[in-house]
Amino acid sequence: MTQTYDYDVLFLGAGHGTFDGAGPLAASGKRVGVIESGLIGGTCPNRGCNAKITLDAPVTVQRAVERMQGVVSGKVGINWSELVAHKQTIIDPLPGNIAGKLTQSGADIIHGRGVLIDAHTISVDGRAYTGDKIVVATGLRPHRLDVPGDELAIDSSDFMNLRELPHRIAIMGSGYISMEFATIANAAGADVTVLMHGDKALRRFHQPFVEAVIDDLQSRGVTFVRNAGIRQLSRDDGDITVHYGDDATLAVDMVLDATGRIPNVEGIGLEAAGVTVTPHGIPVNDHLQTNVPSIYAAGDVIDKEQPRLTPTATFESYYLYQLFSGQTDAAIDYPPIPTVVYTSPRIAQVGVQPESAEAVGASVVHNHVPDDWYRQIDEQSIGDSLLVFDDDHHLVGVAEMSEQAEDAVNTLLPAVVFGYDRDQMWRMAHLFPSISASAWHKIR
Numbered sequence: 001m002t003q004t005y006d007y008d009v010l011f012l013g014a015g016h017g018t019f020d021g022a023g024p025l026a027a028s029g030k031r032v033g034v035i036e037s038g039l040i041g042g043t044c045p046n047r048g049c050n051a052k053i054t055l056d057a058p059v060t061v062q063r064a065v066e067r068m069q070g071v072v073s074g075k076v077g078i079n080w081s082e083l084v085a086h087k088q089t090i091i092d093p094l095p096g097n098i099a100g101k102l103t104q105s106g107a108d109i110i111h112g113r114g115v116l117i118d119a120h121t122i123s124v125d126g127r128a129y130t131g132d133k134i135v136v137a138t139g140l141r142p143h144r145l146d147v148p149g150d151e152l153a154i155d156s157s158d159f160m161n162l163r164e165l166p167h168r169i170a171i172m173g174s175g176y177i178s179m180e181f182a183t184i185a186n187a188a189g190a191d192v193t194v195l196m197h198g199d200k201a202l203r204r205f206h207q208p209f210v211e212a213v214i215d216d217l218q219s220r221g222v223t224f225v226r227n228a229g230i231r232q233l234s235r236d237d238g239d240i241t242v243h244y245g246d247d248a249t250l251a252v253d254m255v256l257d258a259t260g261r262i263p264n265v266e267g268i269g270l271e272a273a274g275v276t277v278t279p280h281g282i283p284v285n286d287h288l289q290t291n292v293p294s295i296y297a298a299g300d301v302i303d304k305e306q307p308r309l310t311p312t313a314t315f316e317s318y319y320l321y322q323l324f325s326g327q328t329d330a331a332i333d334y335p336p337i338p339t340v341v342y343t344s345p346r347i348a349q350v351g352v353q354p355e356s357a358e359a360v361g362a363s364v365v366h367n368h369v370p371d372d373w374y375r376q377i378d379e380q381s382i383g384d385s386l387l388v389f390d391d392d393h394h395l396v397g398v399a400e401m402s403e404q405a406e407d408a409v410n411t412l413l414p415a416v417v418f419g420y421d422r423d424q425m426w427r428m429a430h431l432f433p434s435i436s437a438s439a440w441h442k443i444r
């Protein structure tokens with residue numbers, strides 16, 4: 001007798017690792033269930049990308065006005081409480097919109113915390129739901145620094161909900177969150193100190209670009225302490241004191257712990273179901289399948305080399321849709337995943353990076369962004385674009401630091417992903433003037 005299950009595919013978690021593919025999968029006729037304990041949409045819309053970029057929007061306005069002083073006059077101040085309220089109006093509808101699309105596609109949403117009971121069953125508030133296949137897409141949560149007093153620090157979600165911006169802010173760590181939030185807090189008037197673990201920030205990015213952004217932030221009053229060696233946080237009267245180095249101290253009003261994010265793999269029944277986990281998440285094979293054949297994983301919770309970003313989670317989610325709907329049985333074939341850090345200027349990159357160009361026989365073409373007439377319109381004075389080409393003039397990588405680096409990399413993405421030759425590059429007639437025209441002009 002064939003075993004029947006409530007669902008063909010049961011997803012645990014409703015972030016990008018799930019919803020980008022779960023909707024099309026349900027629309028294709030599969031019975032799909034999505035279990036979520038928090039807000040539908042997960043981290044990116046509610047406490048990640050969408051929320052963060054809304055807080056960043058006035059920074060770009062402020063910087064543009066600053067650069068064009070003389071042509072325009074006056075200064076742009078940021079009203080923090082209005083900004084946070086604006087952010088909330090932007091993101092509040094997102095969980096409902098995403099849930100609406102899922103249910104309209106035919107998926108069931110099950111609200112509550114899910115715990116695996118066996119290879120085909122997840123329990124939610126004492127009720128068991130079964131699936132022929134299960135996808136674990138439970139994401140990450142903030143890492144907390146293991147020092148006395150770390151409970152005095154807030155995390156990135158807390159930061160984005162602050163009704164008032166404290167005056168003196170220490171940020172522990174110098175990765176994406178640290179650099180982006182230091183940019184925003186500094187622009188909004190806070191006195192920011194970044195306490196770095198080592199001597200490099202944003203380790204995966206082109207370091208000369210990172211150092212240029214650090215120089216710019218320093219010129220705006222942000223303090224960077226390299227190799228800080230944080231030992232303890234303590235509460236002293238109204239202040240929080242950060243104890244670091246041999247005997248240095250820093251008194252601040254708020255500390256942001258931005259020391260990374262760790263996988264949500266505990267307490268969700270992975271052991272009961274027999275799923276292997278590592279400190280870096282859930283290992284999967286090239287079909288995103290765990291060691292238990294009926295259980296797959298998607299998104300940030302996977303132990304993987306690819307960057308833990310929305311484009312990666314979306315790609316994996318869509319791959320599982322194709323796999324489960326029978327459109328493919330091939331292994332997942334990741335494209336080059338682009339990434340950007342939303343500082344001002346931004347740093348964005350995709351594909352082969354300048355550091356590894358020589359090793360793969362590629363060459364690097366350097367363009368100084370402020371020399372480009374299009375970037376002179378709004379007086380960009382900091383910026384560089386590095387284009388990495390193979391011997392046949394295929395673009396294999398891009399690294400850019402500029403105010404529109406994310407758009408420049410996005411527009412060149414098809415050339416990197418599909419390996420366009422010169423004729424194909426010329427076949428595209430870009431709107432002019434535009435960032436696309438400017439970026440493509442440099443590669444043809």
Ligand SMILES: Cc1cc2nc3c(=O)[nH]c(=O)nc-3n(C[C@H](O)[C@H](O)[C@H](O)COP(=O)(O)OP(=O)(O)OC[C@H]3O[C@@H](n4cnc5c(N)ncnc54)[C@H](O)[C@@H]3O)c2cc1C
Pocket residue numbers: 012013014015016017018035036037038039040041042043044045047048049052112113114115137138139140156157177264268298299300301308309310311313
């Ligand atoms: C501050 C911040 C800014 C970011 N900015 C960017 C950016 O600009 N660009 C970018 O590409 N990426 C960004 N990211 C990363 C991006 O948000 C993640 O890569 C993406 O959200 C991963 O999606 P996911 O589905 O794997 O996980 P998540 O979105 O975290 O979803 C996991 C879901 O699982 C749910 N869950 C967990 N356990 C259970 C359980 N037992 N039962 C039921 N539900 C459960 C959680 O509630 C959550 O909703 C940012 C992240 C942060 C924190």
Ligand SMILES: NC(=O)c1ccc[n+]([C@@H]2O[C@H](COP(=O)([O-])OP(=O)(O)OC[C@H]3O[C@@H](n4cnc5c(N)ncnc54)[C@H](O)[C@@H]3O)[C@@H](O)[C@H]2O)c1
Pocket residue numbers: 145172173174175176177178180196197198201202230258259260261307308309339340341342
């Ligand atoms: N623009 C984006 O795409 C974006 C923005 C924000 C977050 N994210 C995602 O969220 C993840 C988490 O961001 P994040 O900035 O917290 O992580 P991260 O991995 O980018 O940076 C963590 C930082 O903490 C430091 N650190 C680690 N251990 C430490 C210790 N013991 N003491 C002091 N510092 C220590 C690291 O050196 C690093 O600087 C990112 O990896 C990324 O996947 C992406």
